Amino acid sequence: MVTIDRELLERYDRPGPRYTSYPTAPVWADSFGPKDYEARLAAAGRRDEEPFSLYVHIPYCESMCWYCACSVVVSKDPEKARRYVDTVLQEADIVSRHLGETGRRILQHHWGGGTPTFLPPAECRRLFVGLCERFPLEPGAEVSIEVDPRVTTREHLEVLAEVGFHRISMGVQDFDPEVQEAINRVQSFETTSKLVEDARALGFDSVNLDLVYGLPYQGEKSFTRTLELVGEMQPDRVACYSYAHVPWLKKHQKLMPESAMPTGEQKQALFRLALEALIGADMEPIGMDHFARSTDELCTAAHAGSLHRNFMGYTTRVAEDMLSFGVTSIGEVDGAFMQNIKDVKTWRQSVENGELPTHRGHRRSEDDHRRRRIILDLMCRFRLDYADHGGREMFKQRYADALERLQVMASDGLLSISDDGLMVSETGKLLIRNLAMAFDAYLPGQQSDDEGPKFSRTV
Numbered sequence: 231m232v233t234i235d236r237e238l239l240e241r242y243d244r245p246g247p248r249y250t251s252y253p254t255a256p257v258w259a260d261s262f263g264p265k266d267y268e269a270r271l272a273a274a275g276r277r278d279e280e281p282f283s284l285y286v287h288i289p290y291c292e293s294m295c296w297y298c299a300c301s302v303v304v305s306k307d308p309e310k311a312r313r314y315v316d317t318v319l320q321e322a323d324i325v326s327r328h329l330g331e332t333g334r335r336i337l338q339h340h341w342g343g344g345t346p347t348f349l350p351p352a353e354c355r356r357l358f359v360g361l362c363e364r365f366p367l368e369p370g371a372e373v374s375i376e377v378d379p380r381v382t383t384r385e386h387l388e389v390l391a392e393v394g395f396h397r398i399s400m401g402v403q404d405f406d407p408e409v410q411e412a413i414n415r416v417q418s419f420e421t422t423s424k425l426v427e428d429a430r431a432l433g434f435d436s437v438n439l440d441l442v443y444g445l446p447y448q449g450e451k452s453f454t455r456t457l458e459l460v461g462e463m464q465p466d467r468v469a470c471y472s473y474a475h476v477p478w479l480k481k482h483q484k485l486m487p488e489s490a491m492p493t494g495e496q497k498q499a500l501f502r503l504a505l506e507a508l509i510g511a512d513m514e515p516i517g518m519d520h521f522a523r524s525t526d527e528l529c530t531a532a533h534a535g536s537l538h539r540n541f542m543g544y545t546t547r548v549a550e551d552m553l554s555f556g557v558t559s560i561g562e563v564d565g566a567f568m569q570n571i572k573d574v575k576t577w578r579q580s581v582e583n584g585e586l587p588t589h590r591g592h593r594r595s596e597d598d599h600r601r602r603r604i605i606l607d608l609m610c611r612f613r614l615d616y617a618d619h620g621g622r623e624m625f626k627q628r629y630a631d632a633l634e635r636l637q638v639m640a641s642d643g644l645l646s647i648s649d650d651g652l653m654v655s656e657t658g659k660l661l662i663r664n665l666a667m668a669f670d671a672y673l674p675g676q677q678s679d680d681e682g683p684k685f686s687r688t689v
């Protein structure tokens with residue numbers, strides 16, 4: 231098992247993106263608006279043969295977890311659900327109108343949040359059916375949802391399974407009572423395991439559990455217990471994320487005792503425990519933070535070098551374009567990224583006026599495209615062949631600065647550089663964000679502003 235010494239960890243522990251997109255969101259500009267998105271949709275609609283991914287953001291949660299870095303609206307008012315579904319379907323009509331007549335189908339349909347099961351079961355059905363009427367699924371499409379076990383009922387699962395959801399992802403984070411108290415998320419093992427059982431009984435063919443390491447009071451003993459309990463539920467996939475501490479961006483994170491948070495070295499030890507436990511439970515590490523059973527299609531794709539990564543995480547379904555709906559949601563269409571308006575009232579007003587609620591975006595340049603492919607190779611394959619990127623000479627010429635930075639990392643044992651390309655080492659896999667950062671043309675000068683760093687730390 232790899233261990234990284236303290237000096238090396240400290241040197242690489244710096245603010246850095248997770249690269250769910252390249253260029254990353256802070257680079258996008260509000261000069262990209264509804265008209266730009268309209269043009270991208272019209273162009274995308276003409277490419278009849280390619281599939282889309284589709285993402286819906288449901289921002290509501292009944293309470294705030296203090297570690298959370300997502301876009302969340304806290305509410306217990308069920309009336310909000312009906313109005314929200316109405317507006318998302320109206321937004322879908324607008325997007326559909328701008329796409330025009332198209333034969334493009336949906337290969338991957340995913341709901342995230344917030345808490346998608348904040349919507350009562352009948353509203354979940356209405357939203358899913360309404361979206362599929364406007365954007366039909368391809369045969370065999372992946373249909374997945376993120377749920378919070380504390381608010382998700384058997385009836386939710388029945389409806390979701392009946393309409394076609396077959397992958398489910400549940401937040402766990404940690405089962406230790408002291409940690410749960412400190413993060414304002416009390417969730418028993420019994421509630422979670424019952425939901426896993428129900429999901430399996432109702433035909434969900436993939437259950438993912440999310441863990442977070444780096445939370446207050448997490449220690450090796452209690453985290454080992456959490457990992458044992460996770461093992462008992464026999465998930466198909468596990469995501470084990472490093473806690474992103476960004477209290478200057480997410481003020482509620484200040485409600486957790488910072489002095490009780492593990493140091494970089496302690497975080498490493500926690501992640502190593504997860505690695506050992508999950509590999510011991512017949513799972514394989516996939517890309518950054520993810521694990522899957524050796525029989526899972528993610529492992530097959532990882533071995534074949536065909537794994538892909540988008541805003542929804544690692545996937546085997548490669549669709550270059552992703553339609554997105556809901557407040558603050560992020561999409562990717564015809565070589566551009568776009569993000570919706572961030573507050574519900576303004577987003578709704580815009581949709582009710584018949585306009586795309588685009589708040590900002592970025593149209594990728596040729597250089598962006600090339601660097602994005604490099605970063606995808608590193609994050610998904612942990613290797614890069616010069617031959618796939620214009621050949622050795624071209625690569626060395628174009629990315630001389632990056633290769634200079636990588637030389638230092640190579641001497642630290644993070645990768646090897648040969649005449650054919652780059653190969654990330656086991657140590658480098660744990661610091662893959664740092665390696666990707668070497669190719670980020672926007673990063674210098676972009677890592678922080680007056681309000682503080684824009685990214686969480688890489689360790």
Ligand code: SF4
Nearest residue numbers: 291294295298343344
């Ligand atoms: S339930 Fe999920 S999205 Fe909602 S506050 Fe907690 S962590 Fe954030």
